[in-house]
Amino acid sequence: MCQNPPVSDLREQNGRTGAQAIERALAVLRCFETGEVTKGVSEIARLTGLSVSTTHRLTRALTDGGLLMRAPRGDRYQLGPALLVLGMRAAEQLGYDQVLPVLQELAAATGESVNLGIRAGREVQVVLDVASSQPLRFDQARGTRVPLHTSAMGKCLIAGDDDLAATIDHLGDLARLTRNTITSPDALHAELRAVRDRGWALNDEERVPGVRAVAVPVRDSGERVLAAIAVQGPAVRLTEDRFEHVVELSALTAAKIAPLLQNR
CATH class of the missing domain: 1.10.10.10 (Winged helix-like DNA-binding domain superfamily/Winged helix DNA-binding domain)
Structure with missing residues (x-):
């Protein structure tokens, strides 16, 4: 029955x-x-x-x-068309429309491409992008998603987590994309501790051969990480002697845009 x-x-x-x-x-x-x-x-x-x-x-x-x-x-x-209306409203509410000109200034000052990324699960999602004016450059279009462990922005976004071991465990298998990709949980843990201590992250050809990126976190007044800014370009041009200057410019940019994001 x-x-x-x-x-x-x-x-x-x-x-x-x-x-x-x-x-x-x-x-x-x-x-x-x-x-x-x-x-x-x-x-x-x-x-x-x-x-x-x-x-x-x-x-x-x-x-x-x-x-x-x-x-x-x-x-x-x-x-x-419905997404256009929603997207424009979201950009206004989240402050992205005011952030883009500041990122453009950073791109002009460094001569390299610039991204703003947010945490999206196990990935970084690019929400704003500014392409370098250089003929030889590396761009990441908005909407692009990349694994956290292979990205300078990704490292910034998770380095401040209270329990790094749990965060790394949640990432699952650390896929190898290049010979420089960090695939060991212990090595990633050490890398994230270093990022936390120095305040910025490096992607040294860990996702795309020949491409480097330097990133800094964007924090609110309570030190919560809201997003990350990356300056990226060919490794032959983004050399170690430029890191300090790029980090300095990026940190100033992060300080400028943090109020635009956290007040929304």
């Missing part, structure tokens, strides 16, 4: 189903953070690991809500 499940069980099941739908929709939107501005359903399905039928249903729902829109040509999608 069939019996209906208890109401509490139905609510729990519906809650899981609803959360899963939201997670899948967010995964679809995140496909547009970097890369080509338009994407087809098959490409989105491949990037998210979802079935084509599920992806088609999600893209249609997101399009109905204005979060996506059909591209002018072909059966492809792009970000929709």
Whole structure:
């Protein structure tokens, strides 16, 4: 004899189903953070690991809500106008619209590309970027996500954690991206202690061969890390004799933008 499940069980099941739908929709939107501005359903399905039928249903729902829109040509999608409104409002509320000119000043002073990054789970997410004017440069577009342990910004973001061992354990396997990538938990622990002591971090070709980055944390009045600023460029140009000057300029920039971020 069939019996209906208890109401509490139905609510729990519906809650899981609803959360899963939201997670899948967010995964679809995140496909547009970097890369080509338009994407087809098959490409989105491949990037998210979802079935084509599920992806088609999600893209249609997101399009109905204005979060996506059909591209002018072909059966492809792009970000929709509703996200523009939300993005502009978020940039204003978070202070990013006022921070960008300050980062542009840092890029001009150092001659290198500059990023502002925030902690996003086990990754750093670039939220603002300023490209160097140099022909030979290294840029990271806003929306880019990179593993915390391979990034100077990432090291700054986690170096102040109370329990570094627990933080490192949460990162899981420390993937090797170059021969310089720190893959030992003990070595990363020592590196983060050094970052905490000196107040800045270095990415010495640990994610991309030939590229270095120097980063400093942006802290609020209570010393909580809000974000990190990175100055990055070719290792042949961002040499050790420049580190001190770049750190000094970056720290001044961090002090300027901290009030713009923490008062939001």
